[in-house]
Amino acid sequence: MEAQKKRSRPVNRISISLPDELHAELDIMVAERGFESRSQAINDMLRQYLAEHQREKGNEVMVGTITLLYNNATRGLQKTIADLQYQHVDEVISSLHVHLTDNQTMExxxxxxxxxxxxxxxxxxxxxxxxxxxxxxxxxAMIPPLHPMPSKGRKA
Structure with a gap:
């Protein structure tokens, strides 16, 4: 049923020309990543590229992750990272850190x-x-609000 809904959305067909080498690389990537088709793979690439373009050109509200790899033996670093997250509490939704080998942490x-x-x-x-x-x-994309905002004139 879900696949049927996806297929019923209107689509526009375009045609592109690729050099043989790029065409072959695309087919290899489609197979390795498990895409159903070239179109699905190209859609994924275009979405990523367009999101990058939106990020560079404007100030649209977007959702995402900041991934850090750091040396947890650096004095005061974990506190500084936590303090910066607190300073930006309107933008920081959550964080997770994992201790790795050799005094490394991924956050x-x-x-x-x-x-x-x-x-x-x-x-x-x-x-x-x-x-x-x-x-x-x-x-x-955006995360929906966790709690509805109270309407003006309405008691919370």
Missing amino acids: VILVQGPAQDVQKIADELIALRGVTTGRLQLMA
Whole structure:
């Protein structure tokens, strides 16, 4: 039933020309990643590219993750990371950290907010001394409000 709903949505067909080598690489990627078709794979790539474009060009509210890998032996780093998250409590939804080998920690921070604001938060975190690497991944979607906002004139 769900697959039938997906297929009933209107679609536009386009035609593209690819060099033989790129066509072969696309087919390999489709098979390796388990896509049902080239169209499904290209849709996925386009969505990712368009989300990146939206992030770069504007200030649309988006949802995503900031993933950090850091040295947990760096003095004060975990507190600084926690403090920065608290300073941006409107954008930081949740975080999870996992202790790895060799004094490394991976932290995944769920964020939502205007793309440029979330990018600044990610840049602040990634630039901290002791952070080995980091990456912001945004998607053109939003988390629904957890609680409805009270209407004006209505008692909460």
